[in-house]
Amino acid sequence: MPIDRNKILRYKILNGCLQDMSRQYRIGDLLDCVNRELERYDLKPVSRRTIQLDLQTLQMEPYNVEFDSVLRESNCYRYADTSFSLELLQLTPKDRDALTRTIEVLRERYSDPDEQNPQWQWMLTTLQSIADDRPLESAEPYVSFENNEAYSGNVNFATLLESIINRHPVEIRYKSFVQETAEDKKIHPYYLKQYNSRWFLFAAVEGKDEIWNFALDRILRVRQWKHSYSPPQVDFSEYFSDMIGVSRNADMPVEQIMLKVSNRRYPYVETKPFSEKQRIVQHDGETHTVAFPMRVNNELVQKLLSFGDDIEVLQPQHLRQRMATIVEEMTKRYSPAQKDCVGR
Incomplete structure (x- = not known):
């Protein structure tokens, strides 16, 4: 069952009203205060019945609120002990300062993630909402990222x-x-x-x-x-600007990579380029030829192989030969003769 995150916000608003010695609050007054604050956060207003249920809940475990019995005779609400305060899940000023510093460190460390990385953008937006004491309106997820919960790392x-x-x-x-x-x-x-x-x-x-x-x-x-x-x-x-993945050795120079890409797959290469420096060398009715500087590592080879026959390596020659050798070995594994051998 989804958690009513707005309930915590309502309790926080009610807590302030019930501590207020300067005026007396009836149900209608509490309803106005709550809905006024909810509107500030672009949240839907609640009904009178919701406030009544909230007040009933606050008198139960674990809150154990006691109201002023004299004021209750006139249908008003205030804590019997005005020094009482609900122990809600909220940040202390020290916690909020620490969270704000963490956000600043992350923004500086990861090169403006607000504009470059959806994961950082989502995380920092959520953290900033918590630091600013803004409610999270829905318990349902908005974003899904690739994740492997069984990953031992x-x-x-x-x-x-x-x-x-x-x-x-x-x-x-x-x-x-x-x-x-x-x-x-x-x-x-x-x-x-x-x-x-x-x-x-x-x-x-x-x-x-x-x-x-x-x-x-x-x-x-x-x-x-x-x-x-x-x-x-x-x-x-x-x-990382001139490499794919994480593998990089001292004897791995930056080389000019040239690829011939089928027009069928070129839109994928255009919208998700191999490199920020990728450029079109030429194109015709069937292919686009692109070039970019890159270090040749295993990750680049794996990515090229993922395109199947939609990509042909033109340069450098050693990478072209490496791709050819892999394709030859794969052809042997999937050849009819190999299949017959396995079946015997």
Whole structure:
């Protein structure tokens, strides 16, 4: 059953009225006060019956409100003890200040997410509503994001994010898929990036110069490391600008990628380009040829393969050959001869 989020707002308004020593409130007065506040938030007004039910509910567990018995004889409402206040779920000034600072840090850290990223836009809008004490009108979801609740890397996400924000070095125990045993690494965490429903931590390893990335689902343990923090020497918005995914090695230069895309699939490439620097080289009645600078990594190859025969790699030659080799191996696996062999 959906939670009536507006009920908390109504109780908060009633709480203020019932503490007010300067006037006496009848049911009609309370109704006017509540609906006036609801209108400020563009919420629907409530009925007299709703206010009556609210007042009855407030006299029960867990609120246990007692009204002034003398005023009740004249159909007015006020707390018997005017120092009483409902213990509603609300932010203290200290909590609100902390939440506001968190929002400011997130906005600065993630390069204006209000304009660039729907997930950040939704999250910050919700947090800002809470900080501003604005009600959330509906319990029904408005937005759905890709999420894997069974993903084991979720366990360490909050700890690592807090370490990044607070600039705290950590020690992790890490075991990649190709390692037989885990190893401990002292790191300076910088950045968290999600790709293909998995999270990756980008950090500097103590004593190493380059940036490393660690899959969160391969981090077995995280501990605080009492050591001075080494801030990042790279701009991560630039770091990811010429690559897809998370894989990047020192021997992986930026190259000019040229692709021939079928007109049938080109609208997908046009509206969701491989790169911000993607440009059209030429087009005819059947294809569009596009070019862009990019580092060739496994993620790029996987994305190209996802287009099937709607994309042909023209340049660079080593990438074209790599694609051809993969296609040849796939052809062998799905050839009639291979099928006959499996069936015997």
